Amino acid sequence: MTEGGPRPEADGEPAAGPTDPPPRLRRRAPAGGWRTATVREVDRPTPRTVRLRLEVPDRVDHLAGQHYVVRLTAEDGYRAQRSYSLASAPGDPLLELLVERLDDGEVSTYLADVVEVGDELEVRGPIGGWFVWEGDGPALLVGGGTGVVPFVSMLRTARELGREDLLRVAVSTRTLAELPYVDELRAAGALVVTTREPSGIRPAGRLTAADLVPLWEPGQTAYVCGSTPFAEAAGQLLVGLGVPEPDVRVERFGPSGSSG
Structure with missing residues (x-):
């Protein structure tokens, strides 16, 4: 990764x-x-x-x-x-x-x-010139919480280009009420997993390898964004499924211990 x-x-x-x-x-x-x-x-x-x-x-x-x-x-x-x-x-x-x-x-x-x-x-x-999607290749976007924000930009870019087919999205959130852009993500076909409440017939639970298997195709670049624990876990899930490490780009964030 x-x-x-x-x-x-x-x-x-x-x-x-x-x-x-x-x-x-x-x-x-x-x-x-x-x-x-x-x-x-x-x-x-x-x-x-x-x-x-x-x-x-x-x-x-x-x-x-x-x-x-x-x-x-x-x-x-x-x-x-x-x-x-x-x-x-x-x-x-x-x-x-x-x-x-x-x-x-x-x-x-x-x-x-x-x-x-x-x-x-x-x-x-x-x-930033590394965690970017230029609309010219297939990608799998895996986001946690507010980590979905750059993926919203990617989805909107895909719509501008008429290439929504290039992107597949999986999102993890504690509850639907806490997920920004939830309607837009769902309209784009995103898989949304909730960890603190059931979602439809799916019980509460974390994103799993089984969730990602149907979304992955050879040739995709995988982008992972979220908190440090989420990003580490999601990145390892992808590598564990056989996604080549150079094809997994991880951007993570976590508390700095300071408000300044």
């Missing part, structure tokens, strides 16, 4: 893994500098998340799977910044971020509790 560099998926949650992907895995990808974004839409799709849609003048078009940094500056000059995956497709006129609110998070609590339509935010991106 190969893993992405240490970036936060949610406030105060840097991903584990090497500082940089190996040189053979690096891709040329678009990258942008700091911009001033204007908040155009704010809503809360689940009890602990906020969805922000931002207008970013002169932005660099992104690839599905890339992320942006949001930086806050206090009146005394203190700064805090966190990275968030993009949910929007490249053709969307606005950038869409989903932020999970952490009670001790400096950035996520501000974005979730304070930010309103019309506010301005400092942002930088797009960032």
Whole structure:
């Protein structure tokens, strides 16, 4: 398995893994500098998340799977910044971020509790050239909780290209109420597994190898994104099924032990 560099998926949650992907895995990808974004839409799709849609003048078009940094500056000059995956497709006129609110998070609590339509935010991106899908090959997407966000961007990109057939999706969540984009994921044919409640005739339980077997086909690249325990378990499931390790790309995130 190969893993992405240490970036936060949610406030105060840097991903584990090497500082940089190996040189053979690096891709040329678009990258942008700091911009001033204007908040155009704010809503809360689940009890602990906020969805922000931002207008970013002169932005660099992104690839599905890339992320942006949001930086806050206090009146005394203190700064805090966190990275968030993009949910929007490249053709969307606005950038869409989903932020999970952490009670001790400096950035996520501000974005979730304070930010309103019309506010301005400092942002930088797009960032990342490895955990991306360019719409030119089949892929299996395995996400846990808010780890589905980059996969929403991939699904929307596939719709823009008319290539929904290239993607298959499996998602694990504690409950349906906690899963962002649940309707969109299901409409795309995603397998959704709930670990804390039954789902239809399926009892509560974790994602299993048997769940992934019907979704896997030779030639796919597998993308895994979620918390550290989920990502490690899902990655091992795929390798255990015989998926070649170089074809499994894992991006994981976990508590950093600090809110700053």
